[in-house]
Amino acid sequence: MIETFKNFVGGQWKASKTGKTFENENPASKGSNLGFFQSSGADDIDEAIGEAEIAFRTWRRTTVAERQQYVSEFLRLLKESREELSRIVTLENGKTLRESRAEVDSALVEGNYHLTQVSAFYGHTGPGAARDITTWVQYEPLGLVSVISPWNFPMNVMCRKTLPALLTGNTVVFKPASFTPWSGIFMASLFERAGLPAGVFNCVTGLGSSIGNRIVEDPRVRAISFTGSTAVGKKIQAQAAANLTRTQLELGGKNALIVMADADLDATLDAAVTAGFSNAGQWCTSTSRILLQRPIAKSFLERLVARCEQMNVGDGLLDATHMGPVAGPQQYEDIRNAICRAQTDGAQMIAGGDARVSEDGYFIRPTVFTGVRCDMELFREEIFGPVLAISEFDSLDDALKAANDSIYGLSSAIYTSDLRAARKYIDGIEAGLAHVNVHTGYKEPSMPFGGVKQSGAGLPENSESGLEAFVNRKAVYLR
Numbered sequence: 001m002i003e004t005f006k007n008f009v010g011g012q013w014k015a016s017k018t019g020k021t022f023e024n025e026n027p028a029s030k031g032s033n034l035g036f037f038q039s040s041g042a043d044d045i046d047e048a049i050g051e052a053e054i055a056f057r058t059w060r061r062t063t064v065a066e067r068q069q070y071v072s073e074f075l076r077l078l079k080e081s082r083e084e085l086s087r088i089v090t091l092e093n094g095k096t097l098r099e100s101r102a103e104v105d106s107a108l109v110e111g112n113y114h115l116t117q118v119s120a121f122y123g124h125t126g127p128g129a130a131r132d133i134t135t136w137v138q139y140e141p142l143g144l145v146s147v148i149s150p151w152n153f154p155m156n157v158m159c160r161k162t163l164p165a166l167l168t169g170n171t172v173v174f175k176p177a178s179f180t181p182w183s184g185i186f187m188a189s190l191f192e193r194a195g196l197p198a199g200v201f202n203c204v205t206g207l208g209s210s211i212g213n214r215i216v217e218d219p220r221v222r223a224i225s226f227t228g229s230t231a232v233g234k235k236i237q238a239q240a241a242a243n244l245t246r247t248q249l250e251l252g253g254k255n256a257l258i259v260m261a262d263a264d265l266d267a268t269l270d271a272a273v274t275a276g277f278s279n280a281g282q283w284c285t286s287t288s289r290i291l292l293q294r295p296i297a298k299s300f301l302e303r304l305v306a307r308c309e310q311m312n313v314g315d316g317l318l319d320a321t322h323m324g325p326v327a328g329p330q331q332y333e334d335i336r337n338a339i340c341r342a343q344t345d346g347a348q349m350i351a352g353g354d355a356r357v358s359e360d361g362y363f364i365r366p367t368v369f370t371g372v373r374c375d376m377e378l379f380r381e382e383i384f385g386p387v388l389a390i391s392e393f394d395s396l397d398d399a400l401k402a403a404n405d406s407i408y409g410l411s412s413a414i415y416t417s418d419l420r421a422a423r424k425y426i427d428g429i430e431a432g433l434a435h436v437n438v439h440t441g442y443k444e445p446s447m448p449f450g451g452v453k454q455s456g457a458g459l460p461e462n463s464e465s466g467l468e469a470f471v472n473r474k475a476v477y478l479r
Helices: 042-059 065-080 082-091 096-123 157-165 180-194 208-217 230-241 264-279 293-311 329-345 396-404 417-427
Strands: 008-010 012-014 022-025 036-038 124-127 132-141 144-148 171-175 201-203 222-228 244-251 255-259 287-293 348-351 367-370 387-393 412-415 471-478
Touching: 008 042, 008 180, 036 180, 042 144, 042 171, 042 201, 042 208, 065 082, 065 096, 065 157, 065 180, 082 096, 082 180, 132 329, 144 157, 144 208, 157 171, 157 180, 157 201, 157 417, 171 180, 171 208, 180 201, 208 230, 222 230, 230 244, 255 264, 255 396, 264 287, 264 387, 264 412, 287 293, 287 396, 293 348, 293 367, 293 387, 329 348, 329 387, 387 396, 396 417, 412 417
Parallel strands: 144 171, 144 222, 171 201, 222 244, 255 287, 255 412, 287 387, 367 387
Antiparallel strands: 008 012, 008 201, 022 036, 124 132, 132 471, 348 367
């Protein structure tokens, strides 16, 4: 028997009012079905929003300490469920178990950071200009907020957005990605077990085209936190503007790794492979462009190709697997088509493109292209897969010009032993994250996480700003 999973609305598990469900495929096994999930519609979203509105009346009056207790219990249950949830993430996303465990661990680190940070977030007071007036900034919850999470990090991103929203007194309507609904439903079950009051957290599954627009257009939704493509993010921002709904958008990237001639090549190769091919290259901060200074280009490429050839691509549940499949049939076709267009444009494939992987799943080998010009689609467009575009440069000025020649500005990195070059890179790179001798995907919860240009909008995630995104600031003057 294949299990049918229901929505979690108002503290109860409910079937969709549409009466329809959809299947959840394991990308490592074409045609498989991990379960039936609710194909929800507008009426389901209306009910979830109504329940969240009712719950907000009471939830907003809870103390920070009370909210911390609920979140602390949720995190305890999350830690206890690490292996079970990691297996679920691998089954529906395709990433390796090692990567899924790392995702759970990252969520625990970030969740515990916000759990402690929220205590220091409140209560700033100070003397006014007049001696008999006391002033302070009072943080108040927005109300009902919506979290729309991506399929590439289905539980980590959800936690990074949802926990700060709850800790600051908001209620949440959560929509997991349709590629990875099981992770979202499992997280909802943890909130239920943690004893969170009914309606404070609601989870509704379905296609973005069916319920995403309904969420964004509803004036009762006071904020939308979304991680996904730039194209969808632009639509959300345009729709949300009609109601002046606050948006927090973490979008696409075409992240560059600059390799100077004086770099430690062993460390740089590790960074390129880790950030380029972890999660099959399907993460917003992955390395997708590598800019090599000419004197070390040949040596670097020879060693990079050797590393690619050594990687085992297969089912993420197997211990021997280094890289799992891409997330599904549409992602597979999009990446394969991008590879074909790159070849047509004249880029030279030096790794990947072979048929040594099982046809049972959506597998693509680590792929590397050289001779990539700045005007090529491969250099400019986000592919979101295990594909690296390699270009060469003479000076750091040339590298920065090429790296910044993009509509995106999320993450970046440079590998060098020259402090002056590092400082010049930090000052010159147009990106929200600048790494020196650290790969492009690295982040810490105490640091803001977000991009510039068309890689993001609104307050960044993580750090204090992750909490501030979900509150209004009220200036109080008391005589």
